[in-house]
Amino acid sequence: MPCEAEPDTVDGVLPGVLPSGLRTELIAFRRDLHMHPELGNREFRTTAAVRARLEKAGLRPRTLTTGTGLICDIGRDAAYGSAGRRPVLALRADLDALPIPDTKSVPYRSTVPKMAHACGHDVHTTVVLGAGLVLAGLAEQGLLPTPVRLIFQPAEEVLPGGALDAIECGVLDGVGRILALHCDPKVEVGRVGLRVGPITSACDRLEVSLAGAGGHTARPHLTTDLVTAAAKIATEVPALLSRRVDTRSGLAVTWGRIEAGHACNVIPQHAELSGTVRCLDRHIWREAPDLVHAAVDEIATLHRAKSEINYIRGVPPVVNDPESTALLRRAMTARLGRYAVEDTEQSLGGEDFSWYLEHVPGAMARLGVRPVGDNTPRDLHCGDFDVDEDAIAVGVELFTAAALLDGNRM
Numbered sequence: 001m002p003c004e005a006e007p008d009t010v011d012g013v014l015p016g017v018l019p020s021g022l023r024t025e026l027i028a029f030r031r032d033l034h035m036h037p038e039l040g041n042r043e044f045r046t047t048a049a050v051r052a053r054l055e056k057a058g059l060r061p062r063t064l065t066t067g068t069g070l071i072c073d074i075g076r077d078a079a080y081g082s083a084g085r086r087p088v089l090a091l092r093a094d095l096d097a098l099p100i101p102d103t104k105s106v107p108y109r110s111t112v113p114k115m116a117h118a119c120g121h122d123v124h125t126t127v128v129l130g131a132g133l134v135l136a137g138l139a140e141q142g143l144l145p146t147p148v149r150l151i152f153q154p155a156e157e158v159l160p161g162g163a164l165d166a167i168e169c170g171v172l173d174g175v176g177r178i179l180a181l182h183c184d185p186k187v188e189v190g191r192v193g194l195r196v197g198p199i200t201s202a203c204d205r206l207e208v209s210l211a212g213a214g215g216h217t218a219r220p221h222l223t224t225d226l227v228t229a230a231a232k233i234a235t236e237v238p239a240l241l242s243r244r245v246d247t248r249s250g251l252a253v254t255w256g257r258i259e260a261g262h263a264c265n266v267i268p269q270h271a272e273l274s275g276t277v278r279c280l281d282r283h284i285w286r287e288a289p290d291l292v293h294a295a296v297d298e299i300a301t302l303h304r305a306k307s308e309i310n311y312i313r314g315v316p317p318v319v320n321d322p323e324s325t326a327l328l329r330r331a332m333t334a335r336l337g338r339y340a341v342e343d344t345e346q347s348l349g350g351e352d353f354s355w356y357l358e359h360v361p362g363a364m365a366r367l368g369v370r371p372v373g374d375n376t377p378r379d380l381h382c383g384d385f386d387v388d389e390d391a392i393a394v395g396v397e398l399f400t401a402a403a404l405l406d407g408n409r410m
Contacts, residue, residue, distance in 0.1 A: 014334050015143055016134050016400030018393045026130045026396070027389045029053070031108035033122035037097030037115040040155030040162060043068040046095045050129055050152055057133050061150075064169045069095060069154040069162065071171050074132060075139050075147030087176025089406045090149040090362075091399050092353060093128035094121045094156035103383035118385040120183030120369065125152060127181065127367075127395035134400050145407020149175060159205055159314040161352025167359065177324055178362035179402055180353045181395055184344075185378045187368030189388040192332050192398060193344030194365055196325045198317040201250060202285035203350025204277040205312040208233060208296055210260075210305045214269035226271040227260050229303035233296060234258055234273060240295040250280030250348070251288060271305075278348050282316050289313075317346075318354040324363035331401035332365075336394070349380070367395050 018026075029049070038046050047068045054061045054072050061072035073088065097117045102110035110116045117123075132150045151171050155162025172178070187193050210233075212224025238253045245251050253275060260271035277292060279285040289311045300307035332341050344366050353364055369387035370378070378385060 014401050014404050016138055016397065016404060018130065018134060018396045022130065022133060023393050026126050026392050029129065030122050030126040030389065030392060033125060034108045034117050035111050037110050037112055037117050037122075038095070039099060039115065040096040040158035041066065041068060043095040043154050046125065047152070047154075050125065053129060054132065054150075057136050059132070059136055064154070064166060064171070066154060066162075066165050066169060069166060070152050072132060072150040073147060074135050074150070075144050086146060088147045088149045088174050089403055090151050090172070090175045090178040091128050091131055091403075092151040092153060092178055092180040092356065093124040094153050094162070095125055096121060096155055096157050096162070098157060098381060100381070101383050104386055106386065116383060116385075118382060119157070119380050120385070120387060121156065123183050123367070123369070123387055123392060123395070124181065126392055127399065128152065130392065130396040131399035131403070134396060135403055138400075138404075143404075145404065148403050151178075156352050159203075159312055161315050161355060163352040163355040167355060172356065172359050175360050177327075177406065178356050178360055179324065179328065179364075179399065180362070181365045181367045181398070182351065183369045183380070183387055183391070184366035185370050185380065185385065185387075187342070187344075187366055188370050188372055189368050189391045190336060190372070190394060191340050191342055191368040192328070192365045192394070193342050193368070194320075194325055194329055194363075195344045195346065196320055196322045198280060198282070198319050198346050199344065199364055199366075200318040200351045200354065201346065201348045202279040202282065202288075202314065202316045204288065204314040206253065206275050206277050206292060207310040207312070208273040209308040209310075210271040210300060211269065211308075212305045214267045217265045217267055220267060223267045224304045226268055226305055229300060229305040230258055230260050230271040230273055232303060233299050236299050237292070237295045240298070241291060244291060244295070245284050245287075248281070249284035250278070251284055251291070252278050252348070253292065254278070277311075278350070280317065280346060280348070282319065285316055315350045315352045316354045316358070318351050318364050319357055320363035321357070321361035324361050327402055327406055328363055328365050328398065330405050331398050334401050334405070335397045365398065367391055
């Protein structure tokens with residue numbers, strides 16, 4: 001059934017508002033995670049911290065068989081996807097950090113060298129934890145209309161994404177809808193960005209190795225000039241692809257590394273390029289490996305270079321389901337009013353939340369984390385990334401409202 005018409009103002013009726021004491025605790029919890037970042041599939045401390053807090057609330061979380069990450073079901077009808085139970089609403093968070101240094105000067109700066117929560121996963125984890133604690137309290141009062149599953153997923157930053165392992169572990173068994181959010185430093189705190197359809201792009205990794213006869217730079221005609229070949233591949237592969245697919249598909253190759261040679265007067269025998277392949281369109285993404293292989297081989301052959309291509313599949317676009325997006329819109333409107341929701345554009349960033357949406361409907365919201373009145377440009381995956389921690393309460397109340405409103409579906 002379609003969602004009901006959204007209210008125009010804050011309705012003040014829905015329970016599940018974050019208590020002030022828990023709000024303070026969640027900020028401290030997020031800061032602890034921020035100080036102790038862990039990379040993908042190594043989130044042992046993070047998993048233990050989340051598990052301990054859920055168990056303290058009387059819940060029974062279950063660690064994934066991968067060793068990190070966990071799920072926790074809430075509600076009288078929740079039984080880890082037991083047959084015949086009502087479909088579960090899943091709330092997903094990601095646990096891992098990034099291998100970059102934290103450059104901020106704050107008391108909760110990372111204590112681990114060259115690691116930082118520079119993508120907001122500490123916030124995502126804290127929001128889902130907080131929502132779970134509030135919803136558990138509502139369930140005890142008989143106020144939770146539908147069972148909810150918390151999914152704390154490892155290795156979002158590791159292609160092709162820890163979501164695939166989580167799915168293999170059965171986290172979607174019995175799930176009827178799944179929701180997530182992602183920090184957005186361009187959106188002001190107190191607001192969320194929503195979009196029906198694709199909200200992220202596909203993202204793959206590309207590695208190219210070139211080989212050929214090297215030699216003296218005085219006699220390039222006797223060599224395979226791999227420096228020139230690498231330069232041509234770097235510039236002409238993106239140009240070729242732009243003429244071989246519909247430009248609206250957004251298929252783009254962007255190089256992050258080119259390496260060739262060690263001396264100014266020696267043409268090397270080896271060269272390497274690596275970068276990413278991004279695509280806005282799911283159907284063209286499926287064709288991308290063949291298209292990229294053909295373009296690289298064509299240019300390499302023209303320059304008499306032998307090419308070896310390692311095309312590493314990443315993630316498809318996150319495609320938001322209309323009904324799930326409408327649910328998030330209703331939930332945010334119920335909490336903070338309709339002006340707290342803004343339309344957002346499709347990003348060229350990749351997100352492994354997309355793998356869940358290959359199996360069940362769902363949607364991802366962009367959570368505003370930019371302090372009010374602060375126009376300093378900041379971006380994800382940067383060492384100075386930080387958030388306005390008022391966003392934690394916004395995320396918790398968005399999810400609790402969504403869980404309550406989702407009870408209307410059947």
